[in-house]
Each structure stands twice: as structure tokens, then as C-alpha cells.
Amino acid sequence: MKPAERKGVRMHDARNRSDVAGLLAGRRLRATAARRAVLASILASRKHPTVDEIFERLRRSGTPVSIATLYQNLAALVAAGLLRRFAGPDGVARYDHNLEAHHHIVCERCGRIADVNMQAAEGAQSIMELRRQRPLAGGWLVRAVEVEFRGACPQCRRRAGQRP
Amino acid sequence: MKPAERKGVRMHDARNRSDVAGLLAGRRLRATAARRAVLASILASRKHPTVDEIFERLRRSGTPVSIATLYQNLAALVAAGLLRRFAGPDGVARYDHNLEAHHHIVCERCGRIADVNMQAAEGAQSIMELRRQRPLAGGWLVRAVEVEFRGACPQCRRRAGQRP
DNA sequence: CAGAAAACCATACTCATTATGAATATGGAT
DNA sequence: ATCCATATTCATAATGAGTATGGTTTTCTG
Numbered sequence: 056m057k058p059a060e061r062k063g064v065r066m067h068d069a070r071n072r073s074d075v076a077g078l079l080a081g082r083r084l085r086a087t088a089a090r091r092a093v094l095a096s097i098l099a100s101r102k103h104p105t106v107d108e109i110f111e112r113l114r115r116s117g118t119p120v121s122i123a124t125l126y127q128n129l130a131a132l133v134a135a136g137l138l139r140r141f142a143g144p145d146g147v148a149r150y151d152h153n154l155e156a157h158h159h160i161v162c163e164r165c166g167r168i169a170d171v172n173m174q175a176a177e178g179a180q181s182i183m184e185l186r187r188q189r190p191l192a193g194g195w196l197v198r199a200v201e202v203e204f205r206g207a208c209p210q211c212r213r214r215a216g217q218r219p
Numbered sequence: 220m221k222p223a224e225r226k227g228v229r230m231h232d233a234r235n236r237s238d239v240a241g242l243l244a245g246r247r248l249r250a251t252a253a254r255r256a257v258l259a260s261i262l263a264s265r266k267h268p269t270v271d272e273i274f275e276r277l278r279r280s281g282t283p284v285s286i287a288t289l290y291q292n293l294a295a296l297v298a299a300g301l302l303r304r305f306a307g308p309d310g311v312a313r314y315d316h317n318l319e320a321h322h323h324i325v326c327e328r329c330g331r332i333a334d335v336n337m338q339a340a341e342g343a344q345s346i347m348e349l350r351r352q353r354p355l356a357g358g359w360l361v362r363a364v365e366v367e368f369r370g371a372c373p374q375c376r377r378r379a380g381q382r383p
Numbered sequence: 384c385a386g387a388a389a390a391c392c393a394t395a396c397t398c399a400t401t402a403t404g405a406a407t408a409t410g411g412a413t
Numbered sequence: 414a415t416c417c418a419t420a421t422t423c424a425t426a427a428t429g430a431g432t433a434t435g436g437t438t439t440t441c442t443g
Contacts, residue, residue, distance in 0.1 A: 085408090085420065085421075086409085087408070087420085088422095089421080089422070089423095105399095106400085107399090120422090120423095121422065121423045121424070122400095122423090122424095123402090123422075123423055123425085124421075126401075142306060142310050146310050146312075146399090146430090146431095147398095147399070148310075148400085158365065158366040158367065158368065159366075159367055159368070160369070160370060161367065161368070162370065162371055162372035162375055163370065164372075165372060165375050167374070167375075169372070171366070171368060194372075194373030195371065195373065197368050197369075198369055198370045198371065199368070199369040200366060200367070200368055200369075201305075201322070201366070201367040201369065202322040202323075202335075202364060202365070202367075203322065203323055203325065203365040203366075203367070204322065204323065204324035204335055204359075204361050204363070204365075205308075205324070205325055205327050205362055205363040205364075206324060206325075206326065206327065206359050206360045206361040206362045206363070207326055207359065207362065208328075208331045208333070208358075208359055209357060209358030209359065210331070211326055211328040211329050212358065212360055215328075249388095249389065249390070249439090249440055249441075251389085251391080251439070251440070252391095252439090253390075253391065253392095254390085269430095270430080270431085284392090285391070285392040285393070286393095287392055287393075287394085287432090287433095288390075288391050290430095290431070290432075291390075291392095295390095310399095310430090311430070312430080312431085
């Protein structure tokens with residue numbers, strides 16, 4: 056009932072806030088102007104921007120950030136789990152604020168990238184089937200599937216005392 | 220029966236020869252010294268070498284090749300379908316002479332890369348299951364699966380007249 | 384075996400990303 | 414509110430993978 060109390064609660068309950076400062080506070084990251092601008096810019100985008108695209112977008116929106124700072128902040132945000140980083144088809148890093156489990160589909164002709172809902176992928180009975188299941192998502196034609204597994208090799212598991 | 224004829228047949232029947240010169244001839248590629256050395260070096264390796272590793276290996280084995288030539292030949296061999304190129308976990312290109320359909324598994328601790336037999340992957344009933352199916356291959360622990368689909372986006376399909 | 388085409392190679396260049404280090408801003412403690 | 418240790422910012426330099434150039438050499442076809 057007391058507005059001040061409500062406001063106070065909100066300000067400290069970062070996890071329930073979708074605004075940028077709150078997200079940063081929730082991850083124990085200093086909410087600097089540059090960092091807020093970077094995160095806000097990516098959250099506002101529906102794409103998978105490269106560093107250069109983010110840089111330009113920030114400049115155009117009146118909150119320019121140096122390229123060094125941009126790289127540093129992207130690394131910090133990825134480390135904090137607020138962004139995902141992945142390599143585009145040309146090997147250039149791209150950033151993704153969709154933290155849900157999902158995969159990507161890349162157009163072999165124009166390079167366009169779209170998210171593939173994990174459920175759609177899980178639904179397929181096998182990887183082979185994924186390839187046959189053309190238009191997997193929104194009119195895309197699937198021609199190939201590349202799977203990369205990540206894990207611990209036998210040597211590292213042994214060295215870590217089976218603890219991996 | 221005529222030795223000369225036999226030899227002649229062998230020399231032109233490149234597809235049935237596993238040696239380097241034959242593989243090149245089979246793909247209509249000139250069998251230059253540099254190209255033979257590059258292909259032989261990769262075929263002899265059981266790993267997934269980077270350009271730098273191939274370069275060093277060639278130098279040490281007494282058949283040095285300039286870095287420019289190495290890049291050119293790797294591109295030619297990939298284009299001819301004699302090698303596969305893929306990006307390692309650090310984004311650096313790696314080359315693979317295993318032409319069978321297969322995927323890769325990368326150790327998150329040491330970076331070691333191994334092939335994952337397509338059959339093993341296909342056998343799993345879903346991608347989700349692949350993650351649970353720990354030790355998927357030879358003692359590896361699988362912690363994550365990244366799937367990248369390649370194909371044609373709706374716009375490009377339309378532009379190409381549904382032909383893709 | 385001649386000669387056009389392909390390949391070789393040294394080197395210059397591009398471009399994404401990382402490193403450096405001095406100046407500045409942040410946020411918890413006083 | 415002010416202090417101040419520390420994190421952050423930023424210009425710029427450095428790194429490193431990969432590509433482009435162009436003159437010389439090799440290959441292979443006729």
C-alpha cells in the first residue's frame with residue numbers, strides 16, 4: 056500500500072524486472088552508461104547482430120560506445136549469462152538475447168539467420184528426419200544439419216577425477 | 220596379363236587408387252608437388268588440423284609449402300570434395316579428411332575434437348536424448364548439443380522461383 | 384616439346400578481436 | 414553525502430587468421 060515501499064521492493068528485486076539496470080544488478084554487474092546502452096540495444100533487436108552492427112546501432116541511437124568498451128561489455132554480458140554468443144556462417148561473432156534453448160538456421164544464399172525453436176527440433180524423431188522435415192520453420196527449406204556436441208573427453212574426465 | 224597394360228589401366232583409373240596422385244587426378248586437379256604434399260599430410264593425420272598445424276607438419280616433414288599455397292590448396296581440395304572444412308571451437312578453420320557423414324564433439328576443457336559417427340547420432344530418438352546418452356562415444360561425456368541447420372530462407376526460395 | 388593455363392610463393396593487405404595503460408566513473412563503506 | 418579502491422572507459426597498438434596481388438615457375442595437353 057505504501058508507494059515508497061513498493062518502489063523500494065521493486066528496485067531490489069532485480070530478477071523480476073525486465074529493465075536493463077535490473078538485469079545488470081541481478082547479475083552483480085555495475086550498471087554503467089555504456090553497459091546499459093549495449094544491453095538495451097541488443098534486447099531491443101530481433102536479429103542476431105554482429106559487433107559492428109551493435110556498434111553502429113549505438114552510434115545512431117545517440118549513445119555511442121567505443122569499440123573496445125563494446126567488446127569488453129559483450130564479453131561481460133555473455134559471461135554473466137545475459138547474452139549468448141555464437142559464430143555466424145562467416146565466422147564472425149553474433150549475439151543473441153534469446154536465452155531459451157534453441158538452435159539456428161542459416162540461409163546458404165543470403166546468410167539470413169533465424170532461431171529454431173528447440174521443441175521443433177526435439178519433436179523430430181531423429182536428426183535424419185530433421186533434414187526431411189522441410190519447411191522446419193516458417194517456410195525455410197532445410198538442406199543440411201550440423202551437430203556439434205560439447206562435453207568432456209575421456210582424458211579430461213580422468214584428470215578431473217570423474218567429477219566433470 | 221600384359222604388365223604395361225595393367226600399369227596403364229591403373230594410372231588412369233584414379234577412383235580405385237587410394238594414393239594421393241590418383242585422388243587428385245580423379246577430381247581433375249593438377250598433381251603438383253605442393254598439392255600432393257598437402258593432401259598426403261592431412262590424409263596421414265588422425266586429427267583435425269588447423270592451417271598452422273598443417274603448415275608446420277609439412278615443414279618438418281621436409282616438404283615445405285608457402286602459406287599462400289597452403290591456403291589455396293586447402294580451398295581447392297575442399298571445393299573438389301576431398302576435404303571438409305569446419306570451424307573449431309575458437310573459430311579457427313580445421314580440416315577433416317573423413318568424408319563419411321559425421322558430426323564432431325569438442326572437449327570444453329582441453330579443446331580436443333573427435334568425430335561422432337553419424338549412426339550413433341541418428342540412433343538417438345531425439346536431440347534431447349543425445350544429451351542424456353552420455354558417453355556417446357568412447358568415454359566422452361556429452362553436456363550440450365548445438366545444432367546448426369543450413370538451408371534456404373523463405374525470401375530466397377521465392378526469389379529463386381521455388382527452384383532451390 | 385611448345386605454350387597456354389594453372390599453380391607457386393613472397394608479400395601486402397584486410398578485418399575481427401585482444402591487449403595496453405592512462406584517465407574516469409561507480410558503488411559500498413565511512 | 415564524500416571517499417576511495419576498484420571496475421570501467423577509451424584511444425590506440427598489437428595480434429592473427431585469412432585474402433589479394435602479381436611476377437615467376439610448373440604442369441599437362443596437343
